Amino acid sequence: MVSVIIVSLISLIGVFTLSLRREVLYKILLFLVSFAVGGLFGDAFIHLLPEAFKELGANLATSLYIIAGILIFFVLEKFIRWHHCHVPTHEHQWKPVVALNLIGDGVHNFIDGLIIGATYSVSIPLGITTTLAVVLHEIPQEIGDFGVLVHGGLSIRNALIFNFLSAVTSILGAVISLTIGPHVQGYTTALVPITAGGFIYIAGSDLIPELHEGCEVKISNAFWQFIWLVIGVLVMASLLLIER
Numbered sequence: 001m002v003s004v005i006i007v008s009l010i011s012l013i014g015v016f017t018l019s020l021r022r023e024v025l026y027k028i029l030l031f032l033v034s035f036a037v038g039g040l041f042g043d044a045f046i047h048l049l050p051e052a053f054k055e056l057g058a059n060l061a062t063s064l065y066i067i068a069g070i071l072i073f074f075v076l077e078k079f080i081r082w083h084h085c086h087v088p089t090h091e092h093q094w095k096p097v098v099a100l101n102l103i104g105d106g107v108h109n110f111i112d113g114l115i116i117g118a119t120y121s122v123s124i125p126l127g128i129t130t131t132l133a134v135v136l137h138e139i140p141q142e143i144g145d146f147g148v149l150v151h152g153g154l155s156i157r158n159a160l161i162f163n164f165l166s167a168v169t170s171i172l173g174a175v176i177s178l179t180i181g182p183h184v185q186g187y188t189t190a191l192v193p194i195t196a197g198g199f200i201y202i203a204g205s206d207l208i209p210e211l212h213e214g215c216e217v218k219i220s221n222a223f224w225q226f227i228w229l230v231i232g233v234l235v236m237a238s239l240l241l242i243e244r
Contacts, residue, residue: 003120003131004113004174010138011167012160014146027221029140033207034225036136038232040203043133044196046236047126048119052193055122062193069197076108077206098149098162105145106166112138113173115198118191121181129239130195136232137202142167 017025049066056062112134120127142163149159181187211225 001171001174003116003127004170007109007112007116007131007134007138007170008164008167010135011142011145011163013139014143014163015156015160017143017146025143029143030211030221030225031228032136032140033210034228035232036140037203037207037211038229038234039133039136039236040199040207040232042233042236043129044199044203046233046240047129048192048196048199051122051126052189052196055189056193065190065193066197066200069194069199070201071197072111072194073198073201074205076111077201079107098154102149102162102166105163106169108141109167110169110173111198113170113175114177115173115191115195116170117174117177118181118188119195121178121188122192125239126192129236132239133199133236137207 020028052062052065056065116127116131116134119130146159146163149163150156154162177187177191
């Protein structure tokens with residue numbers, strides 16, 4: 001529960017970016033995204049997949065669960081991208097995009113809560129590493145969501161409040177996982193490889209393309225993106241010490 005509360009509080013991070021110049025914020029976001037990519041890949045390949053193969057074995061079912069995770073997050077991403085592409089141009093048409101943003105973010109955070117609750121049901125170390133991976137990709141996402149809400153016409157105060165309310169759905173997701181998980185056979189063992197597939201999808205299909213945006217490629221930026229990506233993987237690898 002502490003983990004999902006921390007994840008929910010990240011929704012308030014957008015207010016700290018208001019004083020930053022656009023160029024500075026863009027650079028910080030790229031490095032945060034790089035770090036998140038490393039963290040997500042690290043959690044998927046170092047923690048979640050080994051746990052899945054340990055519990056389910058290296059068989060067709062495990063592979064299908066992983067693919068299911070990729071497909072689930074593909075559908076969710078399609079929905080989120082659909083409503084982000086409908087950013088209004090008229091000042092009186094902001095309500096639909098705001099509502100859709102909050103719904104999409106609420107569903108996303110609910111799934112994060114399910115994932116965190118399920119992995120804690122497997123083991124505390126696995127729950128901690130998964131929470132960290134969620135936090136790493138939530139930070140740049142919540143900054144972006146905050147910007148969409150303000151751009152959509154909400155005041156800064158209301159954008160923070162509504163963004164936070166959509167984030168607390170992660171708490172509901174965790175409660176459901178911890179409540180029904182022990183009573184549903186195979187719930188946690190199935191959700192672990194599904195989570196791995198989802199993390200692989202987010203890192204490879206959603207976040208990495210953001211690092212390749214723009215026609216101008218600066219060697220220094222590419223170098224630091226690579227370094228922060230590796231740091232993200234190393235952080236996840238170092239968390240293996242928790243499991244010992």
